[in-house]
Amino acid sequence: MASAGMTIGDAAARTQCTPATIRYYEEIGLLRPVGRGANGRRAYGHPEIHRLRFIRRCRDLNFPIDDIRSLLDVMDARAPSCLSARDLTLQHLETVRARRIELEALERTLKTMAATCTDACVARPASQCALIVDLAT
Amino acid sequence: MASAGMTIGDAAARTQCTPATIRYYEEIGLLRPVGRGANGRRAYGHPEIHRLRFIRRCRDLNFPIDDIRSLLDVMDARAPSCLSARDLTLQHLETVRARRIELEALERTLKTMAATCTDACVARPASQCALIVDLAT
DNA sequence: GCTTGCTCCTCAAGCTACTTGAGGAGCTAC
DNA sequence: GTAGCTCCTCAAGTAGCTTGAGGAGCAAGC
Known part of the structure; x- marks a missing residue:
């Protein structure tokens, strides 16, 4: 069992x-x-x-x-050999690396963008929030 | 037009x-x-x-x-306000950050793994390649 | 012996964000 | 007039599963 x-x-x-x-x-x-x-x-x-x-x-x-x-x-x-496995691993590694780098850039952009929405926004219409304006760029 | x-x-x-x-x-x-x-x-x-x-x-x-x-x-x-946009952005940032960190770990692991498949592998059956054995762990 | 509640089975559809393809029609240039 | 582009709709495919419906078995407690 x-x-x-x-x-x-x-x-x-x-x-x-x-x-x-x-x-x-x-x-x-x-x-x-x-x-x-x-x-x-x-x-x-x-x-x-x-x-x-x-x-x-x-x-x-x-x-x-x-x-x-x-x-x-x-x-x-x-x-025939394990070389194909190593090749696959290296290719995959490259994919992961590329994606990681993309995400790093994304992270920086999002961080910056979030910071543009501040207390000043509250006084103005939501559609004029710097964050929203930025997204429309 | x-x-x-x-x-x-x-x-x-x-x-x-x-x-x-x-x-x-x-x-x-x-x-x-x-x-x-x-x-x-x-x-x-x-x-x-x-x-x-x-x-x-x-x-x-x-x-x-x-x-x-x-x-x-x-x-x-x-x-009602742009705060929801900022919240969404921050949440999304957190998701991206988490994923980026995952990928970093993945990258390290894959790099190490690929390195274990060396010339020594050629002499042995593919299924005994350290890389394959590692994957089976 | 019966009920309760868990697990198992199959098959179909749903998820994300699109892309691809079929089949048919119009528009533009030569 | 015809070649080659774009447009239209509708359906299905992509990755890697998850979820749900509908039905049945199995083990434990009463």
């Missing part, structure tokens, strides 16, 4: 996924359809848990599903 | 939106339905361009559509 015939709920608890997410991963083919008990319920074992943890970790790292398919291929040794 | 009866294409060019996006904004009610010419085509004027620029700027700043509705209420002076 600890491993051979875990329910989807047990598997979810061990992998920080929800049951719905696990079914979804099965549906899109990240997880092969698992065996069913006599009652028609899915039964999970160690290999599935391992695979789910891998997927979950990748998602936590923000890898898109398609990247995860490729990373799983490496884990399953279906890929 | 310069202002009174701009086509959707003209409006798009002046606001960095696409025609499809403008139609979408109309559909979801950010933009009131605009007048049509005899041929059934939408005709845009200055107020619509102004509004579109406002919306576009907000989207560039990553404000969600629902926030933009509220910000438009302020611009239209339908809101």
Whole structure:
């Protein structure tokens, strides 16, 4: 029961996924359809848990599903070498870096903008607030 | 033609939106339905361009559509004061900041991970690559 | 043996903010 | 007149799930 015939709920608890997410991963083919008990319920074992943890970790790292398919291929040794995994990681890193830089700029802009809405605004119509005027630029 | 009866294409060019996006904004009610010419085509004027620029700027700043509705209420002076706009901006700033910090952590993790896949990996099966093992953790 | 409450099942739709495509028509220039 | 652009509407697709409906099993307590 600890491993051979875990329910989807047990598997979810061990992998920080929800049951719905696990079914979804099965549906899109990240997880092969698992065996069913006599009652028609899915039964999970160690290999599935391992695979789910891998997927979950990748998602936590923000890898898109398609990247995860490729990373799983490496884990399953279906890929010729692990270089593809490193390449994917580096590409993904670049995406994250670019987005981080965008957000930094955004943060500065928003900070500046928020500061332009001051007590002076209260005396004037809302539509003349410097913040609103700025947004219309 | 310069202002009174701009086509959707003209409006798009002046606001960095696409025609499809403008139609979408109309559909979801950010933009009131605009007048049509005899041929059934939408005709845009200055107020619509102004509004579109406002919306576009907000989207560039990553404000969600629902926030933009509220910000438009302020611009239209339908809101009691501009304080709601400042609050929205500060809340959004906090969201951006939180996400930026997440991405920084992600960046560090990915950088470290990528570095673990080295020349040594080539000699071993791909599934034993330190990067892959790390992902399975 | 029955009820209560949890979990499980499937299938469909909803979320965000658009984009893409099909199918059809008008407008402009040569 | 015709080629090539833009415009129209409506429907579906994108990413990665989540939520809900409708129905059934299972385990514990009475």
